[in-house]
Amino acid sequence: MIPLSHYLILSSVLFFIGLLGVLTKRNPVIMFMCIEMMLNAVNLSFVAFTRYKPWESLGFSMIPIEQDNGQIFVLFIMTVAAAEVAVGLGLVMAIFRKKQIVTTDDQTLTSLKG
Amino acid sequence: MNYSEMFFYSLSGIAILSAASVLACNNPVKSALSLVVHLFTIAFLYFNLEAYMLGVTQIMVYVGAIMVLFLFVLMLLDPTIKQINKTSAFCFQNVASVAILVFLCIITILSLEPIFYDIYLKESQDFGTPQTLGLTLFSKYIIPFEIASVLLLVGVVGSILLARRKS
Numbered sequence: 001m002i003p004l005s006h007y008l009i010l011s012s013v014l015f016f017i018g019l020l021g022v023l024t025k026r027n028p029v030i031m032f033m034c035i036e037m038m039l040n041a042v043n044l045s046f047v048a049f050t051r052y053k054p055w056e057s058l059g060f061s062m063i064p065i066e067q068d069n070g071q072i073f074v075l076f077i078m079t080v081a082a083a084e085v086a087v088g089l090g091l092v093m094a095i096f097r098k099k100q101i102v103t104t105d106d107q108t109l110t111s112l113k114g
Numbered sequence: 115m116n117y118s119e120m121f122f123y124s125l126s127g128i129a130i131l132s133a134a135s136v137l138a139c140n141n142p143v144k145s146a147l148s149l150v151v152h153l154f155t156i157a158f159l160y161f162n163l164e165a166y167m168l169g170v171t172q173i174m175v176y177v178g179a180i181m182v183l184f185l186f187v188l189m190l191l192d193p194t195i196k197q198i199n200k201t202s203a204f205c206f207q208n209v210a211s212v213a214i215l216v217f218l219c220i221i222t223i224l225s226l227e228p229i230f231y232d233i234y235l236k237e238s239q240d241f242g243t244p245q246t247l248g249l250t251l252f253s254k255y256i257i258p259f260e261i262a263s264v265l266l267l268v269g270v271v272g273s274i275l276l277a278r279r280k281s
Contacts, residue, residue, distance in 0.1 A: 002122050005230040007163075010126045012222045016215050017133045023211045029187060030142060033149050036180065037133055040156050043172075051163045051241060054233045071168055071247055072255050078175050079262045083269030085180050089187045090276035096191055097279075 007048035014041035026103045028092050032085060039081050046070040046077075121162055129155040142188050146181060153177050165242035 014037060021034030050070025095101065132152040139145045153176045160169035240246045251259055 001234045002119055003231050004233040005227050006122070006126075007159075008226045008230055009223050010129065010159075012219060012226070013130060014133055016219045016222075017130070017137065020212065020215055021137045023215075024208055025137070027142060029184060029191070030136070030145055033136055033145060033184065036149070036176070037136065037152065040153065040176075044156060044159060047160055047163050047165050047168060051165065051238070052233050052235060054230060057233050058229075069250075071165060071242065072250055074168055075171065075247075075251070076258060076262055078171065079266060082175060082180060083265050085183060086269045086273040087276065089183060090273035093187060093190060094276045 004048060004052040004054055007052075008045055011041045011045040011048070014038075014044070028104055029089070031104070032088055032092075036081060036085070039077055043074045043077055046074050118162060122159070125155050125158055125162070129159070143185070146184050146188060149184075150177055150181050153181070163242075164238070167242050167244045167247050 018034045018037035018041060021037070022031050025031050025034065047070060129152055132148045132155065135148040136145045136152065139148060153172065157169045157172040157177075160166075160172060
């Protein structure tokens with residue numbers, strides 16, 4: 001039997017690996033991939049929570065939580081991730097066509113600062 | 115150790131290793147392929163949690179659509195530019211962020227472990243089947259569902275506007 005905490009530990013480790021990639025990488029496409037990894041880690045913890053139903057064991061059974069809510073959240077997160085990736089990669093292509101650069105710390109990109 | 119536990123622990127090892135190799139590879143195409151492996155392992159973890167519908171959706175949406183988009187953009191970007199997956203220079207901010215992240219990870223694990231250790235899988239008859247998921251999605255969550263369709267339309271229009279060549 002796998003306890004719920006092992007799923008949550010796996011999810012948090014994957015989330016922090018993704019966060020590390022977003023903080024250290026310079027290629028915007030790789031940064032998008034790391035954002036996808038973070039979203040997937042959160043999705044995994046959503047599914048684990050909604051499968052194990054820890055509120056029943058921890059004494060919160062008075063809260064009316066339906067069974068499938070976590071899975072519905074995962075579906076919506078997938079939708080938002082797909083839209084975000086389409087727009088973000090469009091932005092990367094537009095910047096690359098205009099300035100021929102594919103790194104985020106390029107000097108010519110500092111004109112984007114507000 | 116039964117079949118399900120062996121499946122889970124080997125899958126989590128593969129998931130962490132492939133996530134680390136997304137960061138470690140110098141070639142962006144290799145990182146994208148490691149991300150494909152990572153998304154497949156997440157889908158099989160969903161199968162292990164009996165969320166079959168979500169696992170199939172994960173394979174179709176992420177591996178089938180989003181990763182193809184990533185690989186298209188990687189091929190469209192100029193392949194003659196070398197080393198475009200380099201990390202930033204070794205500086206104080208990077209070292210500090212890695213240290214803070216490892217610290218946060220340890221704090222998270224130590225705080226999750228005592229609360230959620232004794233919770234095991236319960237019997238569930240109709241978890242994750244398309245019937246229950248569809249009934250919930252189209253009854254209680256019908257308004258967010260419609261808003262999500264508007265969001266996808268905005269995404270399509272926005273990406274076409276961004277990617278269009280100015281004539």
